[in-house]
Amino acid sequence: MKRLLSATLAALALANPAAAHFQLIYNPEANPTSPGEMPLLLTFWHPHENGHAMDMGTPQEVFYVFRGERVDISDSLTPVTFTGAHNSAAAFQATLPVRRNGDYTVALVPEPYFEEAEGIYIQQLTTVYLNKGGIPTDWSEPVGLPTEFVPLNRPxxxxAGSTFSAQLLSDGEPVPGAEIEIEYLAAEPDMETFSAGEATAQPMPGGAIVALTDANGVFTFGVPRAGFWGFAALGAGPETEHEGAELSQDAVIWIRAYDME
Structure with missing residues (x-):
């Protein structure tokens, strides 16, 4: 299988190691206790340092998987404006109908974003997980994206203080030796105003936090603090071109960590 990170993207990472593009699917409550319509903020941003936000095009797909059933929720998309510390950008809100107990795996296939400075497109295929009622169902199953992470711990x-592991897949096959970029959601968004809060942590010295997948495509990360953590495999997907330009088709997963009371 091809090596994941192209020379162009590697140069970009070295030039600006702390500024990580991360597609986000966000609601502050990962474990809802009551049925209802759960709003989800979809924004493309630099969440650790509350950096630059990028304009999103209309997503190609937004769906969730519940007990093996895939349900399209793209008709719930509403354009919104997300405001970070430095600028505002086009974003979207979607609605997740939470009814029965179990796992809800939400997946987003965004329109590729053109990074003009580098002349490449970026498409981050993103998953996030919610659970109602404390009853696990299918959190450990892939949802069929071209590239995705399959969690090995409930996400x-x-x-906080334990470890999280996941297996990276591309076209359904494990991806060994892939570099995984790790991001902390230090500036959590306000769901009423669609604006970023104050950053509660600073980027680490030495650049982006990274891990490597092993021979089975699995990585493990020691989660140091509570909150939302994102993991991205750049260029992991099978598609490498979009509208005549290079495409980085990335896998992204977000997890929620808690302090023990």
Whole structure:
């Protein structure tokens, strides 16, 4: 299988190691206790340092998987404006109907974003997990994206101070030796105003936090604090071109960690 990170993207990462593009699917509650319509903020941003936000095009797909059933929720999309510390950008809100107990795996296939400075497109295929009622169902199953992470720990109640592991797939096959970029959601958004809060942590010295997948495509990360953590495999997907330009088709997963009371 091809090596994941292209020379162009590697140069970009070295030039600006702390500024990580991360597609986000966000609601502050990963474990809802009551049925209802759960709003989800979809924004493309630099969440650790509350950096630059990028304009999103209309997503190609937004869906969730519940007990093996895939349900399209793209008709719930509403354009919104997301405001970070430095600028505002086009974003979207979607609605997740939470009814029965179990796992809700939400997946987003965004329109590729053109990074003008580098002349490449970026498409981050993103998953996030919610659970109602504390009853696990299918959190450990892939949802069929061209590239995706399959969690090996429940992704919605990781204990801060423990570890999280996941397997990276591309076209359904494990990806060994892939570099995984790790991001902390230090500036959590306000769901009423669609604006970023104050950053509660600073980027680490030495650049982006990274891990490597092993021979089975698995990585493990020690989660140091509570909150939302994102993991991205750049260029992991099978598609490498969009509208005549290079495409980085990335896999992204978000998890929720809690302090033990």
């Amino acid at each position: 919605y109640n990781v204990i």
